[in-house]
Amino acid sequence: MPPSMPIGAVTLLTFDVEEFDAPLDRGRELDMDSQLRIGAAGFLRLLDLLDELEVPAVTLFVTANIAGHAPDLVRRAARRHEIASHGRMHRTFEDSDLARSRAALREISGAEVLGFRRARLQATDPRAILDAGYRWDSSENPIWLPGRYNNLGRPRTIYRKGELVELPASASPTLRVPLFWLAMKNLPMPLVRSASAACLRRDGYVHLYWHPWEFLDLRDSGLPRYMRRPDGEAMIERFSRYVRWLLERSRAASVSSFLAERGMLDA
Numbered sequence: 001m002p003p004s005m006p007i008g009a010v011t012l013l014t015f016d017v018e019e020f021d022a023p024l025d026r027g028r029e030l031d032m033d034s035q036l037r038i039g040a041a042g043f044l045r046l047l048d049l050l051d052e053l054e055v056p057a058v059t060l061f062v063t064a065n066i067a068g069h070a071p072d073l074v075r076r077a078a079r080r081h082e083i084a085s086h087g088r089m090h091r092t093f094e095d096s097d098l099a100r101s102r103a104a105l106r107e108i109s110g111a112e113v114l115g116f117r118r119a120r121l122q123a124t125d126p127r128a129i130l131d132a133g134y135r136w137d138s139s140e141n142p143i144w145l146p147g148r149y150n151n152l153g154r155p156r157t158i159y160r161k162g163e164l165v166e167l168p169a170s171a172s173p174t175l176r177v178p179l180f181w182l183a184m185k186n187l188p189m190p191l192v193r194s195a196s197a198a199c200l201r202r203d204g205y206v207h208l209y210w211h212p213w214e215f216l217d218l219r220d221s222g223l224p225r226y227m228r229r230p231d232g233e234a235m236i237e238r239f240s241r242y243v244r245w246l247l248e249r250s251r252a253a254s255v256s257s258f259l260a261e262r263g264m265l266d267a
Helices: 022-026 032-052 064-069 071-078 096-109 126-131 181-186 189-203 232-247 255-261
Strands: 010-017 059-062 082-085 159-161 164-166 205-210
Touching: 010 032, 010 232, 010 255, 032 064, 032 071, 032 232, 059 064, 059 071, 064 071, 064 096, 071 082, 071 096, 082 096, 082 255, 096 126, 126 164, 181 205, 181 232, 189 205, 189 232
Parallel strands: 010 059, 010 205, 059 082
Antiparallel strands: 159 164
C-alpha cells in the first residue's frame, strides 16, 4: 500500500440495483418488462465484472421488484456481497415499502438486510427506517447538485441521526469534489483519483456508488450524453482501472462489515 495511505484504509463500492427507468424521466416510453430485463442484464454484467476483478465484497442496494424478477442473481450476489434495500420499486415510495422490501430481500437472498438507500437519495424519516429493522441509511450526497439538492451544510462523513447511522456518499475534504456516478462519468479521472486519495487519507475510507445498467450499451436509451457516456465496454474499462487503483491503496469491504469494525452497529 502506498506510504501516504493510512493502514486499514477501506473502499466501499456500492451499487443501486434497480429497474432501468431513467429514460422515463426523459420522455421515453419503456414498459416494466423492459426495465426489469435491462436492469437484470446490468446486474449480471456487474457480478461477472466483480468476479473478474476479484473484489471480495461490495454492497448492493436492490429493489424488491428486481429481486423478484431475478432471484437467482440476488442469491448469487449474497454469497459474496452484502444485500441492502433500495425500496420496493424505484419510481414510487411509501413508508410501508421499507418493511416490505426488507422482508422480500431477506427471503430471496437468505441474508440479513441492515442498510437502506432511498431512490434518488430522497429524505426518509429516520424513525421509519429504524422501525422497519434497518441499522443504517445511505441516502445523502454531501454536495451541491444543481436542480436536485444542496447538501453543502450537511456532514461529509459518517454520523448518527439519533440511533440511525448515516453514511453519506464520499466527497473530498474542503472542496467537496463529488465522487458519485455522474461525477465519475464527467470529471477527469486524475481529479477523481486525487479526490479519492484525499478521502482515504483524511477519512480512512471512500464510499462510492454506481448503477449496473451503466455497464451496458446505452446508445439507444435516450439518455443525455452526460448520463450515458462512458457506457458499455468503455465504462467497464474505466471502472476496472479505477477499482484496481483503489485496491492498491485500500481494501474493499461491505458497508455493514465496515460499520461493525468501527463499532457503529453496537446496540
